[in-house]
Amino acid sequence: MSSEAREWVWEHSSSRGTARLVLLSIADRVADEQCISWASLSSLAKRTRASVSTVREAIDRLVHAGELEQLDDLIGPQRSTVYRLPLAAKAVAETAEEDEDADQTPEAAPEATPALRISALRRCGIRPREVPETPARVRKPAVPETGRSRRRPAPRRTGNRHSNVPKTGTQNRSEPDLNRRYSSGAAVLSAAEWTVDPATHAWARQQGHFDRLGEQGLQAADAKWRAHRAGFKPRPTDAWAADWRSWVAREHSPSRPNLYAVPGNGPAASAGMTRAEAHTAALLAALDEPTGTEG
Template sequence: MSSDAREWVWEHSSSRGNARLVLLSIADRVSDEQFVSWASLSSLAKRTNASLSTVRESLDRLVDAGELERLDDLIGPQRSTVFRLPLAAKASAEAAMEQGEDAGQTSGEEPGTSATLRVSALRWCGIRPREVPESPAKARKPAVPETGRSRRKPAQRRTGNRHSDVPATGTQNRSEPDLNRRYSSSGAAVTSAAEWQVDPATHTWTRQQGHLDRLGEQGLQAADAKWRAHRSEHTPRPADAWAVDWRSWIAREHAPSRPNLHAMPGKNSAAPGGMTRAEAHTAALLAALDEPTGMEG
């Protein structure tokens, strides 16, 4: 019957261009007098030498014109789409009815109507009913019955404070006071440079290293005062950190008898205090680095 379908397209179809080529390709696969055919988008694009978008647009035009019908409840070989040429099938039925009347045969159907599709007659060419998937509601697991015990044990509901030894409000670490910051999170005491006091071990260190003999008692006190002045704006530290910093300062401190090193070269041709030019340059570098020279006070 494919020849009858192609002849109908050539003689009676109003399609043009790519739509006509698509319809002819579908008509070429008509299997019987029901004018049912199957095709996929890729095969139609290959046979008509057109793009997939062009084939889709042509199919939509043919369906809108009534010359093509998609049978969504059927599926073809390799899950292809099943089509039907309704106008061609109607014309073929009318022609068969006229031939039957001429031969003296009568039919119970009205002229121009088409018979119901016989799906069983299409199975030989691979066309079969589409399997209807199970509804999502039935596919899901059955709901838990309203009565009866749930499989999952509900979590025990807790009331009140879980930890009786932890206060509900306030600081959680008991070693930290609420108002001051004299204790760090690690528990080590911190203090400012002005509040830090020279511990006995550090005082013994000044004698063992010879700094007390080199600076003298007054020079050591002057160096200590100068260190506190320079460290006054530093953040609080533990006592051990201040001790290390204080010892480093004292070790770099010069004896009070050393000439003033803060004289800047260039302001006076003669170096003050008997300083050589090299000593004056060194003093300028130390002043730029803000290094203690022993004569700041």
């Protein structure tokens, strides 16, 4: 029957452009002589190579022209929209009646479109849409009207339900309140208690600090770091690891010569040192001296 519906579109439809392509695509899925078809906007847009909004406008023009009907009380496969070509259905019905009464006196053709036989459409996957006749009276007993649970809601402004839990801060009173950045459950230790973990040790080797400082130099840097961090408040292990890495990255190699250009702080400068070299040595000495604000 789709061939007869397409033939009617080609021969009798007044549609043009995208509307004509949309009507042909719908007629291509006609299943029986009732000229009922189903399609989704996305499938029609794909077949006609048009946008969804353009297809929607074309359907509105076809419905306004009377060449297409959108049957909202029916639903197709995959919850698609069901359409009917009423003029094509009328033409198919007239042709069938003429074939049956070819040997008899022809009667006047019916003007109205034949009534739908929904039972014959079930084999095509088209069925009535499940909509209650009276939405105000017909309700689903298992689902509340608002879609919420039937459980009684807690009364408002009842205060804290658990008396042993503080209103603010952590639930465990023995757990200290920390910065949210380090409040993921990591252990809180002092600088003296913290030990270099394997990941930090591997980082020192990968970054070349172990080869640059050597084992003794790395131990000296660790001891210097612990001496300067002795008065700091306890921190999580991740925070100490990040601070220790920053310290080691700035630590100079023990093999680097110490230049002292400030009188009284070390050996005298070489006799051949110029004023510029003396100033440079003074700056290097100042950079080597820890300030206590590292990390």
